[in-house]
Amino acid sequence: xxxxxxxxxxxxxxxxxxxxxxxxxxxxxxxxxxxxxxxxxxxxxxxxxxxxxxxxxxxxxxxxxxxxxxxxxxxxxxxxxxxxxxxxxxxxxxxxxxxxxxxxxxxxxxxxxxxxxxxxxxxxxxxxxxxxxxxxxxxxxxxx
Numbered sequence: 001x002x003x004x005x006x007x008x009x010x011x012x013x014x015x016x017x018x019x020x021x022x023x024x025x026x027x028x029x030x031x032x033x034x035x036x037x038x039x040x041x042x043x044x045x046x047x048x049x050x051x052x053x054x055x056x057x058x059x060x061x062x063x064x065x066x067x068x069x070x071x072x073x074x075x076x077x078x079x080x081x082x083x084x085x086x087x088x089x090x091x092x093x094x095x096x097x098x099x100x101x102x103x104x105x106x107x108x109x110x111x112x113x114x115x116x117x118x119x120x121x122x123x124x125x126x127x128x129x130x131x132x133x134x135x136x137x138x139x140x141x142x143x144x
Contacts, residue, residue, distance in 0.1 A: 044058065044061050044123060048127060050097075051099075053100075056098070056128075059092060060112055066116070072113065074113070075109070093114060101132065106129050109127070
């Protein structure tokens with residue numbers, strides 16, 4: 001019985017190898033399939049300070065094999081929605097706006113994410129402090 005089981009497993013194993021080869025284009029090149037989504041990556045370091053009266057803007061970088069058909073989203077902890085002065089573009093992930101003096105304060109737990117419908121990637125959460133004057137934070141943001 002052990003020998004028969006071994007032969008059966010070998011036959012099943014060979015069949016699986018042939019099926020995998022066909023799915024991934026090894027051997028017979030006429031097989032056409034849709035493989036798994038190609039990986040993509042989001043990166044960037046947003047400036048953590050926005051200055052009253054000056055444009056704040058940050059656009060994350062996207063890299064990888066397939067960066068088409070991506071959708072961006074944003075969440076915040078406090079306040080629970082973006083303030084009116086701060087705009088977010090879901091097509092490219094750009095966060096931008098010009099704060100007024102009434103906007104001085106902290107926006108905490110900002111997370112920018114991107115998805116291809118199957119895989120989701122996110123930048124680490126960051127805080128954005130709106131000040132009347134100040135130095136720029138990290139070098140990843142522009143316009144400050």
